């Protein structure tokens with residue numbers, strides 16, 4: 047599904063964030079990306095979400111070179127991807143329900159689809175009873191579950207998450223990873239950048255390790271090994 051081929055990324059300030067990185071991720075995989083701060087993890091996430099372009103190399107997603115997308119094609123490309131952030135990025139003045147339904151409205155879903163899908167995903171993340179709450183009334187773990195619901199409500203092909211549990215305690219983090227695992231079991235490709243070493247070791251998924259812009263490890267059922 048994703049082929050990164052000899053990708054190098056040099057930022058305008060001269061920092062080489064990725065050096066000749068080649069990674070293949072198949073449809074339906076669950077992949078952890080780990081590495082020390084500054085290793086290039088977020089840069090990979092931003093390349094896949096087409097926020098930035100590589101300096102060299104190809105990035106093929108679903109058979110298409112996404113570096114060649116025209117500006118007006120980018121929003122359609124992004125519909126394939128649900129994104130989850132460390133800081134949740136919920137709309138503070140909207141309810142839980144509205145935070146999720148808004149993601150469907152912006153892609154032009156019908157109210158019939160919205161009325162069906164939103165309660166379903168809120169059920170899945172265990173927050174149907176909080177549908178009328180606003181984010182400030184929720185715990186961090188609950189807010190992240192809303193952001194997961196929002197990420198999957200349009201049935202994306204993949205979910206990418208950059209440090210999704212960076213602000214959460216270990217127990218709450220495990221809940222979020224269990225949900226990501228459940229989403230993966232339903233067929234969605236998952237790519238997660240994380241520092242949650244004990245959870246990575248428990249989950250026995252593919253682990254890609256980066257250091258100083260290079261891939262230094264890539265193991266099926268890998269461990270967090272830095």
Ligand code: ADP
Pocket residue numbers: 057058059061062063081082083084085086087088089090
């Ligand atoms: P990680 O996510 O592994 O901590 P990043 O991908 O964020 O690492 O960053 C890799 C390197 O690129 C770091 O040295 C960082 O300072 C640099 N970098 C990231 N984004 C930018 C940017 N927009 N401009 C300049 N340098 C950047």
